[in-house]
């Protein structure tokens with residue numbers, strides 16, 4: 001990866017590194033229809049042009065085959081579309097793992113946040129000890145038993161930590177669970193009671209909006225890079241667009257007031273780009289049906305570009 005001065009910053013990512021675009025048009029695990037349109041919307045908003053102008057060749061551009069809505073959600077009544085999530089996760093896992101084998105940098109485009117289960121499956125196939133920075137208003141730490149909604153986009157973190165019944169071990173090709181000490185949240189402000197208990201019980205580090213208000217994004221992102229980066233083989237950035245304030249990113253299925261500003265989000269991405277430990281990213285929960293003038297998709301494209309090293313000067 002190029003750092004902010006345009007220099008090659010070492011082994012993880014170089015200017016010549018290829019980017020693997022993995023589009024996952026899957027929205028059945030979210031709260032509202034429309035997240036399945038996210039990948040195409042990000043492409044329409046100019047993502048490929050941005051990646052090309054940063055100098056990264058494309059390793060692949062794939063569209064993961066995703067099941068359409070079935071008449072009745074499969075799986076247990078309280079867990080919606082479990083079989084579909086499992087199927088999509090296996091496809092995403094394969095694409096991410098094979099991109100990594102070819103030395104590419106995966107950029108996974110959701111879709112709802114359940115696509116992270118497949119991304120983490122593929123990443124853990126390649127890395128034994130991975131760090132994760134999870135940008136989100138939500139903790140996505142529910143399990144089948146504890147979820148209040150049955151929406152699996154609220155269970156992805158539990159799945160890759162191995163705390164839900166459906167977890168990485170059920171996905172063909174996945175590696176071992178992520179260690180909770182290598183996970184860090186940024187942007188939390190809507191956390192269910194069970195999730196709060198789990199964050200405490202597992203000792204997961206979390207920077208809520210309160211912490212960002214108090215310490216500023218610079219301190220928060222510096223700490224996050226230490227938590228996810230020290231002693232790991234690399235950092236995966238999972239970016240749920242609802243971490244942003246709904247005034248910045250209205251096109252999301254589960255908006256929560258009081259989120260990150262435009263500059264806080266970009267600044268975090270710019271710091272991550274300069275840090276050179278990031279090995280993959282995903283951007284999820286862009287919902288064009290709820291968006292205004294493609295605003296959220298354009299913001300998403302800009303944030304991916306910042307993470308890939310785009311700087312102001």
Ligand SMILES: NC(=[NH2+])NCCC[C@H](N)C(=O)O
Nearest residue numbers: 113138142149151153154254
């Ligand atoms: N990826 C997301 N937007 N997740 C929202 C989850 C909301 C809520 N905690 C639930 O379990 O349904």
Ligand SMILES: [Mn+2]
Nearest residue numbers: 113136140240
């Ligand atoms: Mn999420």
Ligand SMILES: [Mn+2]
Nearest residue numbers: 137138240242
């Ligand atoms: Mn969220």
